[in-house]
Structure formats: C-alpha cells, structure tokens
Amino acid sequence: MANHHQKPHAIMIPYPYQGHITPFVYLAIKLASHGFTITFVNTHYIHSKISNSQSRENSQMKNKDDLFARARESGLDIRYATVNDGFPLGFDRSLNHDQFVEGLLHVFSAHFDELVGDLVKSDPPVTCLIADTFYVWPAMIAEKYNLVYVSFWTEPALVFNLYYHMELLKKNGHFASQDNRKDTIDYIPGVKAIEPRDLMSYLQATDIWTVVHRVIYKAFTDIKKADIIICNTVQELEFDTLSALNKNQPTYAIGPIFPSGNFTKAPFSISLWSESDCSQWLNNKPNSSVLYVSFGSYAHTSKEDLLEIAHGLQLSGVNFIWVLRPDIVSSDETDFLPVGFEESIKDRGLIVPWCRQIEVISHPATGGFLTHCGWNSTLESIWCGIPLICFPLLTDQFTNRKLVVNDWKIGINLCDKERVTHEEVSEKVSHFMCGSSAQELRKAVKEVRKTLENALGQDGSSEKNFHQFMENIKVNARKRAGLSNGHVSPLHQNGNGLVH
Missing domain, CATH: 3.40.50.2000 (Glycogen Phosphorylase B;)
Structure with missing residues (x-):
C-alpha cells in the first residue's frame, strides 16, 4: 500500500506535435519544482527530431539522449522515457498524415501500455497519468494501472467546450447535417454566441468520418472519464466557458504555461527543427x-x-x-x-x-x-x-x-x-x-x-488553480490507494475547480 505522504509521481505524454510538446514540457518542470516526480514520455520519432535539431546547433551537446538531464542537475526529479509510435523513424509522418494518425488511433496504445506496465514499478510508485486530451485511450490505461487520470488540453477552453458539445451542434443541424445551418450558434453552455465560420475546421467539414474526426469523437468520449481536466488558458479570459465546463468535471485553467524564470531563455531547446538565430x-x-x-x-x-x-x-x-x-x-x-x-x-x-x-x-x-x-x-x-x-x-x-x-x-x-x-x-x-x-x-x-x-501572480487565478489541481491529484491518488479518510476537498463541495 502506498505511503500516505509519498511524493506524487506522474507519467506525462504529449500528443506528438510541437504545439502540444511545448506546454507539456513546461508543465512537467513546474510540477517537478512543486515536489512531483515526473516521468516524461516522448515517441522515438519526436525524441530523434529534437535530439537531431539540438545536435546540429550544438555539436558539443551532452546528454542528447535525455532532454531533462539539465533539469535534474538543478534538483528536479524528471525522468525521461521514449516509446515506439508504431512506425519506423524514416517514415514521413507529414506526407502520410492519415496513415500516421490511424496508427495513433489503433496501434500506439499497445506500445504505451507496455511502457506504463514497466514504469508503474518505479520508486516512488506512479500515481497519476497526465495525457494529452487528443489521445483516445488514457481512461483505459489509467483504470488498468489504478492511476489518477488528468487530461491536459493545450488549446483554449472555448475549443474544448465546442468539441465537448458536438452532439448539441449535431442535434441543431450546425454540424454533421446534409446542409449545415449558417445562422448564429447560441445554445452551447458557456458560449454566448459563435458564428459557424468560427468553429474549428473539423466542425465545419462536410466529410465527418476522416481519421481526425474519428480521433476527436473517441477522445471526447474518453474525456468524460477523466478525474481532472487542465487547460492552458486563463480563467478571466474565458470565465463563462470554464464555469460551464466545471459543472461537468473539475476543470482548471492553469495557463499560460511558459518557461519559468527568464521567459526568453528556455532551460533547453525542445524544437523539432534547427533554429536560426535572427x-x-x-x-x-x-x-x-x-x-x-x-x-x-x-x-x-x-x-x-x-x-x-x-x-x-x-x-x-x-x-x-x-x-x-x-x-x-x-x-x-x-x-x-x-x-x-x-x-x-x-x-x-x-x-x-x-x-x-x-x-x-x-x-x-x-x-x-x-x-x-x-x-x-x-x-x-x-x-x-x-x-x-x-x-x-x-x-x-x-x-x-x-x-x-x-x-x-x-x-x-x-x-x-x-x-x-x-x-x-x-x-x-x-x-x-x-x-x-x-x-x-x-x-x-x-x-x-x-x-x-x-493570473500567474502569487494570488492569481492560474496559480491558485494550479495548487488546487495538485491537491486534487493527491486526494484522488489517496482514494485510489484506499487511504481516503472521507474528507472532501473544498473544491468538491460545490463541484467547482474555479477560484472566485
């Protein structure tokens, strides 16, 4: 049985695109600097792209097989692992986009599952899985290994909310109908009004069974089983949307998730391409x-x-x-x-x-x-x-x-x-x-x-939400370990992760 005071240990896995990896890395550093043990997982391909772009810029670079070596030198407990995405390194994922995403949909979870099976034997024991919302299998893996499931949404809450309510858009004929309505959409909880041209491209499309659509449908079914949702946004900028989401599941706006300290000098490069100095x-x-x-x-x-x-x-x-x-x-x-x-x-x-x-x-x-x-x-x-x-x-x-x-x-x-x-x-x-x-x-x-x-200040909404989010992980982890003492976290008394 896990020790009541054990350090929380989270496995983190971003979706394998630059725009998802960047906030995941900075969140990993922030959690580790608040006492979490993190095991950060990249695909072999993403790891190879980052390593190669760093090597080209700095031929003297050490530890190119471990992105977080420097973070550990500064005392942070961030471990690093890589996993096969199901394709060879030389496979062009951009040119063969649909084939690649089919692999993420059907094959990748088996590779990741195997890795998690090995990682759960770590010390301290893994207590939590923080996975990108676009993955379709986190609920299954979290349940299998008895982990708290945190879904990390790297885009605005408005976008999340529209996907979350796809069925409403469908029912009202603004999505997935023979001839989508073009009038203003004013029935989505937390969204006063939005024009159809401002929906995400996948909700404007006529072909609604592409591989990406199937990923979205499955991911937004899986999300309903998440213990916690975190968003890279700011409460004050999307207050109504976040309030509406919180009525469904604990949802925390903890953004913007940036490198701590010197904003312009990241602790290390996580670019998939060699960067020109301008x-x-x-x-x-x-x-x-x-x-x-x-x-x-x-x-x-x-x-x-x-x-x-x-x-x-x-x-x-x-x-x-x-x-x-x-x-x-x-x-x-x-x-x-x-x-x-x-x-x-x-x-x-x-x-x-x-x-x-x-x-x-x-x-x-x-x-x-x-x-x-x-x-x-x-x-x-x-x-x-x-x-x-x-x-x-x-x-x-x-x-x-x-x-x-x-x-x-x-x-x-x-x-x-x-x-x-x-x-x-x-x-x-x-x-x-x-x-x-x-x-x-x-x-x-x-x-x-x-x-x-x-929002990022000491008493700011994102900082308060971040601390509530960490506390919520610990409460959920204790429940899963059978150590819950029946105490209800204040944020659950009104079912709301928002700080007012």
Whole structure:
C-alpha cells in the first residue's frame, strides 16, 4: 500500500506535435519544482527530431539522449522515457498524415501500455497519468494501472467546450447535417454566441468520418472519464466557458504555461527543427518596424496563397522575418516562392526555415505577428505585447482567431474575402504596422497581457488553480490507494475547480 505522504509521481505524454510538446514540457518542470516526480514520455520519432535539431546547433551537446538531464542537475526529479509510435523513424509522418494518425488511433496504445506496465514499478510508485486530451485511450490505461487520470488540453477552453458539445451542434443541424445551418450558434453552455465560420475546421467539414474526426469523437468520449481536466488558458479570459465546463468535471485553467524564470531563455531547446538565430538581423532594425510571419509547426498552406502573401509583403515595403518550413506546402513541394523574391527583399526581409520564436517576438524591433493563430503563438504574442494579423489554416485556429479579433480586439484578419490576394495583404500589412490602428492594438494587447500576468501572480487565478489541481491529484491518488479518510476537498463541495 502506498505511503500516505509519498511524493506524487506522474507519467506525462504529449500528443506528438510541437504545439502540444511545448506546454507539456513546461508543465512537467513546474510540477517537478512543486515536489512531483515526473516521468516524461516522448515517441522515438519526436525524441530523434529534437535530439537531431539540438545536435546540429550544438555539436558539443551532452546528454542528447535525455532532454531533462539539465533539469535534474538543478534538483528536479524528471525522468525521461521514449516509446515506439508504431512506425519506423524514416517514415514521413507529414506526407502520410492519415496513415500516421490511424496508427495513433489503433496501434500506439499497445506500445504505451507496455511502457506504463514497466514504469508503474518505479520508486516512488506512479500515481497519476497526465495525457494529452487528443489521445483516445488514457481512461483505459489509467483504470488498468489504478492511476489518477488528468487530461491536459493545450488549446483554449472555448475549443474544448465546442468539441465537448458536438452532439448539441449535431442535434441543431450546425454540424454533421446534409446542409449545415449558417445562422448564429447560441445554445452551447458557456458560449454566448459563435458564428459557424468560427468553429474549428473539423466542425465545419462536410466529410465527418476522416481519421481526425474519428480521433476527436473517441477522445471526447474518453474525456468524460477523466478525474481532472487542465487547460492552458486563463480563467478571466474565458470565465463563462470554464464555469460551464466545471459543472461537468473539475476543470482548471492553469495557463499560460511558459518557461519559468527568464521567459526568453528556455532551460533547453525542445524544437523539432534547427533554429536560426535572427537577433543580429533584428538588432539593425528600428523599434517596432519588423513584422514576424510564421504559420507554425504543423499546418500546411497552398502554393497559391503563399505566392499572394509573398507578393503582398513585397508591395507593403515593411521589414519582415518569414519562417518558411520546407514542408509548408508538402514534403514533396519545396519550391514555392516567386522567382527572384529573396533577391528583391534582401535588405528588408529575412527568410528562415525555423527560428527561436520567443526571442524574435520579444525583440524591440518586432512590432507585429502575421500568424496562423496557433494557441502557443497567440499566448506568446500577448505576453510580448505584440498584436496579431490572423491567417488561420486548420483546426482550432479559426476559433482562436475569433477570440483574438472579435473578443479581445488585439488583432485583425489578413483576409476578409474567400481568397487571399496580394493587394489585400499589402494594404493590411502596411496599415497594421504603420497606420493609426497600430497604437490602439498595442494598447489592447498590453491590457490582455496584464490579465495573463495577474493570473500567474502569487494570488492569481492560474496559480491558485494550479495548487488546487495538485491537491486534487493527491486526494484522488489517496482514494485510489484506499487511504481516503472521507474528507472532501473544498473544491468538491460545490463541484467547482474555479477560484472566485
């Protein structure tokens, strides 16, 4: 029987994409610094990508087989394990996306189950599984090994809530009907109103049986069995949504989950790509004069859209850094810029395959961010006081855009029509960087940043929720170990994890 005062030991497993790995790593460090033992699990493939990108940047790097070696040197008990995702290392997961996700849906759990079977023999004993919400099997594995099941949602609570209530959208004909309704959606608990165009791309789709849809359906069935849900968001920014979710299950807003201490200097790199250093180029540019352009680590865009954006940036006359992943169109097509483009913008434009995003957006020369609206990018931009031009491509990005542009008013749309055009890009970028609205947007972002800062303060909502969340893990672990003394945690007296 577990010792009543034993250290809690959590296995953590992120979904194998950059945008999920980043907050998972910082949460692992935060939990370990509050006395948790953590065993962090990456897939072999993700581990190999991170190790290779670090090795290219630093050939002297030690411990490349253990991402958390440096964290342990500073006294944190973070162990590291890797697991096979079911595919060989050389398999192109981007080009064969659907096949890869089928593997995550049907095969991966067997590999992870085997690993957990070994890890539960650790000292201290494993008490908790913190798994990405998009996995479809955590409830089964947590039950098998008698672990507390924490589901970690790395996107806004609004996105979670819409998936959680897919059946309501279906019943009302806004999703999964022959001809989806186009009128305002005003019946989702905790959501005053949302337009169908602001739903996640998977809820706007006509083909609703893709592999990703099947993952979403299964994951949001599994989530109902979670002991605790944690969200990388801030209570004050999504209060109504979080209050509604709390009526179903204990849900804690503990974001933004950033590196502790020096925000711009992460304790180690967790990038899947080798990062270019743009600081020297930025040092030669006037304050707030550079537009940072990046469409994230995962989403793809069309060659046509990229050509229009390139021409628009060219016409705008604005300084810019543009992150262009080699597989931004697809792994097969890597030649997508207009002929002579790089030559024509060489004095005021820098194109890199990947970079240290936080260092770029926190640099005084950066004044705006043209973004796909990934959630990590959005939170980082707010923290650095940088307004956004939104060009959502996929999944939650359309819903994040609504929060940024309509609700918080800290950004604008790149494209108001069906298709992006170079004329609109040029006009929007020029006005955004140099027009009268630039100051208003920067002022608005600073206000939202204050909300984030307050939430992370000693008496802030995210900090209080974080401590309640840790306490809730311990209470649940004691119950599972048969040591519950019948005492009910205060947060369960009203069934609500929110701090008022």
